[in-house]
Amino acid sequence: MAADIADAPAPPRTGRPRPAHGRNRKPILPRVWHFASFGAPGVLIYLCFVMAPILISFWYSLTNYNPFNPPIKFVGFENYVLLFSDEQFLTALKITTILTLIVVIVPNLLGLGVALLLDRKGWLYNALRSVFFTPVILSSVVVSIVWSRLLDDQGPLNELLRALGVASPPGWLSDPDLAIYSVASIVCWQQLGFCVVVYLAGLQGVPTELLEAAEIDGAGPWRRFRAVTWPLLAPSLTINTVVLLISAFKTYDYVKVITNGGPGSGATATIAFDVLQTGFDSNHVGYASAMAVLMLVIVAVVTTIVLNFLRRREVDL
Amino acid sequence: MSRVRPVAALVVSALFFVPLYLVLANVFKQGDLIAKSPASLPMPPTISNIHAVLTRPDGLFWVSLTNSMVVTLLSILVLTVLSAMLGHYLARSSKRWTKVLTLILLAGLMIPPQVILIPITDVLRITHTMATLQGLILFNVGYYVPFGVFVFTGFIRSVPVELEEAALLDGASRMQVFWRVVFPLLRPATASVLIFLGVWIWNDFIDPLIILGPSQGTTITTGIYRSIGQYQADLGSVFALMFLATLPVLIFYLALQKQFVKGLTGGATKG
Numbered sequence: 001m002a003a004d005i006a007d008a009p010a011p012p013r014t015g016r017p018r019p020a021h022g023r024n025r026k027p028i029l030p031r032v033w034h035f036a037s038f039g040a041p042g043v044l045i046y047l048c049f050v051m052a053p054i055l056i057s058f059w060y061s062l063t064n065y066n067p068f069n070p071p072i073k074f075v076g077f078e079n080y081v082l083l084f085s086d087e088q089f090l091t092a093l094k095i096t097t098i099l100t101l102i103v104v105i106v107p108n109l110l111g112l113g114v115a116l117l118l119d120r121k122g123w124l125y126n127a128l129r130s131v132f133f134t135p136v137i138l139s140s141v142v143v144s145i146v147w148s149r150l151l152d153d154q155g156p157l158n159e160l161l162r163a164l165g166v167a168s169p170p171g172w173l174s175d176p177d178l179a180i181y182s183v184a185s186i187v188c189w190q191q192l193g194f195c196v197v198v199y200l201a202g203l204q205g206v207p208t209e210l211l212e213a214a215e216i217d218g219a220g221p222w223r224r225f226r227a228v229t230w231p232l233l234a235p236s237l238t239i240n241t242v243v244l245l246i247s248a249f250k251t252y253d254y255v256k257v258i259t260n261g262g263p264g265s266g267a268t269a270t271i272a273f274d275v276l277q278t279g280f281d282s283n284h285v286g287y288a289s290a291m292a293v294l295m296l297v298i299v300a301v302v303t304t305i306v307l308n309f310l311r312r313r314e315v316d317l
Numbered sequence: 318m319s320r321v322r323p324v325a326a327l328v329v330s331a332l333f334f335v336p337l338y339l340v341l342a343n344v345f346k347q348g349d350l351i352a353k354s355p356a357s358l359p360m361p362p363t364i365s366n367i368h369a370v371l372t373r374p375d376g377l378f379w380v381s382l383t384n385s386m387v388v389t390l391l392s393i394l395v396l397t398v399l400s401a402m403l404g405h406y407l408a409r410s411s412k413r414w415t416k417v418l419t420l421i422l423l424a425g426l427m428i429p430p431q432v433i434l435i436p437i438t439d440v441l442r443i444t445h446t447m448a449t450l451q452g453l454i455l456f457n458v459g460y461y462v463p464f465g466v467f468v469f470t471g472f473i474r475s476v477p478v479e480l481e482e483a484a485l486l487d488g489a490s491r492m493q494v495f496w497r498v499v500f501p502l503l504r505p506a507t508a509s510v511l512i513f514l515g516v517w518i519w520n521d522f523i524d525p526l527i528i529l530g531p532s533q534g535t536t537i538t539t540g541i542y543r544s545i546g547q548y549q550a551d552l553g554s555v556f557a558l559m560f561l562a563t564l565p566v567l568i569f570y571l572a573l574q575k576q577f578v579k580g581l582t583g584g585a586t587k588g
Binding site: 030031033034035037038039041042043045046048049050051052053054056057060114117118120124125128130131132134135137138139140141142143145146147149150155156159160189192246249250252253256257271272275276279280285288289292293295296299300303 | 322323325326327329330333334335336337339340355356399400402403405406407409410412418421422424425426427428429430431432433434435436437439440455456458459460462463466491492495516519520522523527537538541542545552555559562563566567570574
């Protein structure tokens with residue numbers, strides 16, 4: 001697309017006088033025009049399809065809105081109060097927290113390990129990098145279906161375990177206590193490649209002279225990693241953590257496709273899953289909106305705290 | 318010591334590869350063998366699964382493919398144009414309220430779709446675009462504009478203003494200056510935006526599921542999701558459908574691999 005447009009930037013001319021007004025004091029009209037033509041279309045569509053719905057969500061959350069049970073009544077913060085004594089919501093909050101913690105920590109750790117392992121030149125390492133990155137571009141629906149075949153009670157994994165002599169291998173997805181960890185592992189598998197690539201890029205930015213200098217000073221491999229490499233990977237850690245945090249907290253696709261919230265009553269139901277279940281299947285739109293708004297607040301607060309902490313850490317290091 | 322690394326790398330990668338192998342092996346395996354021995358090699362290989370998906374009487378694959386193509390291409394096209402221009406405005410204006418606007422837009426990067434999806438059905442009903450591809454495209458544009466703006470604004474700041482001022486003095490209009498002078502310089506940013514949003518929108522599941530609704534057509538992802546209900550007995554078709562659905566994005570990735578990784582890591586190295 002860009003290739004069609006004339007490439008050569010106009011050469012700056014020096015002969016002509018600059019306009020009377022400086023760069024900082026442009027007249028008002030061009031500024032308004034600049035916004036109207038360049039800024040407004042994007043802003044407008046964002047306001048209509050993101051900001052306005054959030055405000056509507058907040059309004060719904062203060063009512064008992066149910067499309068099949070009019071009239072709408074204003075109930076104040078009653079929905080929010082109810083949420084904190086709702087077993088189902090508190091379970092969903094717990095499950096979302098477990099899932100988020102696993103998905104933030106495990107791919108970060110394993111991703112660093114794999115990146116250190118693959119941080120070499122040559123076709124072999126290039127090919128293996130692609131292996132790790134491929135799941136990142138797959139649809140979560142595809143990943144979910146493949147893994148639910150793999151972890152099925154009669155699936156290949158359990159067949160293998162039986163062949164190895166395990167009499168009753170675990171029901172990875174059918175045991176309510178285990179299912180959430182299986183789902184979390186599947187998410188980790190898909191996200192791992194992202195962390196690997198980000199860490200590999202970070203490793204390229206570690207100057208070899210520094211590592212050599214440390215070696216001459218007698219630092220062993222662990223000391224070199226701890227004192228030179230790890231501090232320089234701080235920006236990579238920040239990116240991975242924040243991206244994983246935001247995406248893990250809204251996990252929906254895997255739960256919907258793999259377990260549909262089960263097994264049993266909500267053993268894998270995340271908040272993201274509960275919101276749509278309550279809003280669209282049970283039609284308690286008011287209550288579901290309160291959940292959604294609370295979800296937004298939690299994401300915003302946690303992300304801001306984590307981001308600030310990691311940024312400050314980057315500066316300190 | 319020097320032998321340990323390649324061996325370890327190979328073993329770890331092989332373990333990681335198992336689920337991908339499962340897809341590849343079962344796409345080319347007879348349907349009844351998949352349930353019996355899912356992990357075996359597809360011997361003799363067959364293309365009957367792929368053939369079955371391509372010639373389904375209801376055309377599920379072709380309809381889904383067309384819908385996903387239309388939605389993805391139009392969304393990323395509009396998103397690139399709108400977010401590049403909005404990014405230009407934000408990068409070049411130093412008013413206090415543009416800083417506020419930037420913050421509001423960046424907040425969009427972490428908004429979970431759940432907060433929007435319930436009321437969006439009402440918004441789309443008002444604009445008569447509920448359960449249509451246009452509705453889904455409008456939603457995509459609104460939802461992903463923050464990402465585009467995030468990438469473009471940073472990049473445009475690194476393009477010298479003098480370049481634009483010179484072109485303006487030469488009598489070009491602001492639009493001409495932007496599209497003919499600035500935009501061609503933004504190619505790496507444009508590549509990032511096209512690649513990321515392309516993959517995200519192609520793989521998107523929750524939004525088409527809700528916005529297109531249960532009866533009104535499917536995209537590739539919702540098509541696969543619906544087919545696992547119907548095909549319980551015919552796993553071969555499910556695997557073939559997943560394989561075919563992934564093929565376009567896989568080709569896209571392999572063709573643009575370098576830019577992919579560059580775009581992904583641009584932020585990581587800049588810090």
